[in-house]
Amino acid sequence: MAARDLIDISLQGDAQSELDLVLNQIERAFTTPFDIDGECYLIQLTLGGASVHAPQHDEVRLIEEAELALADARIEHGPIARDASIANASVDRQLLARELHQAIGGDQLFLQYQPKVHLRRQEVSSVEALVRWRHPTRGLVLPSDFIPIAEDSRDIVTLTLWTIEQVIRDQRILVARGHDLPIFINIAGVLLSDARFVRQACALIEKSGAQLGFEITETSVIRDPDSAIRNLQVFADIGIVIAIDDYGAGLSSLAYLKQLPASELKIDKLFVTQLTSSNRDPLIVRSTIDLAHALEMEVVAEGVETASAMALLSVMGCDMVQGFLISRPIGIDALLPFLDEERHLGVAQEIRSPFGRVSVVAKAG
Ligand code: C2E
Ligand code: MG
Ligand code: MG
16 A cells, blocks of 8 residues: 555544544554465554534534644554544634734644646646644634634734745745646735735745735625725736636625736635536536636636536536545645646546545444
């Protein structure tokens, strides 16, 4: 088995202690060598797991927690089980804001990258950076839980400048390995009317020569259209590609859409995840693709989870796809082999779980 192979096991049980028990049982079962065709083999496993109280179940968060547990298990050389319910428990917003303030610039925040694949060219055309917070006691905190807090406290400025610097560093690593790809960064609406942020971001990017894109939502433009459109033009003028994120999910205005210096339009996953099971979503997606093309923008469908959705999007003329079918957001260490081995090419043929690994569903106890 290659070192990168992962096996997902999904269990249902009554308590967190059952997860501890299962991990320990698996570990014990593999301590003695196996005899296969007369040859003696010792299989080394690294075990990481996460559990969540069923009513709070969020598959994405649960898998990301399990992956963090796995990373810890590699360091600790023993099984690690996390209780993701603790991270989900209602949190004191002010306390979280103070903790976030201290975390920015330290090693608790990290970036994951999710590729966008160009359908006609069959190649990874860019990657999107998504920030994560590995909180020392709460576990993994996802951006939907802390970006709004950062926006309120103005920490979003330092957080985004940190992200830009980190992305510039990671892009250098990719280029050195032969992957010359633009990296897209999500830019919160409040920053589009912040002249100081615009100056600081442009200075960092121009000095580095990095190839970056910014993802912004239409809702963020509608808040203060004049200054947002002016600043987006400043970014576009220094070569930053502008993408409109979550199209269709928030406030939309055709009047602003045609004024934005955007070259990419990302259809919100809301319309993509149910694409092949809904009657209306294919119509909405089809007409959005035509609208974007009429405005000379390329279209990205986000939230592509199935091969059938990808096939339909391709027939509809969608330019790029992004989603769990191709890859979940992954760290730079996992992105490099993904790109080296062109793993996106195998996606349509593979009959595997949407997470690209072997999947086993079992019941504990
Ligand atoms: P977004 O930019 O629209 O990012 C897409 C979100 O969808 C990501 O969630 C990603 O993990 C998730 N996703 C990707 N593929 C699939 C799929 O196939 N199915 C499903 N169900 N989900 C998928 P994430 O990473 O939790 O980010 C949520 C939002 O937080 C982002 O939405 C973005 O608006 C914001 N965000 C993330 N990183 C940053 C950042 O560095 N700065 C700012 N300002 N916002 C950020
Ligand atoms: Mg985005
Ligand atoms: Mg989006």
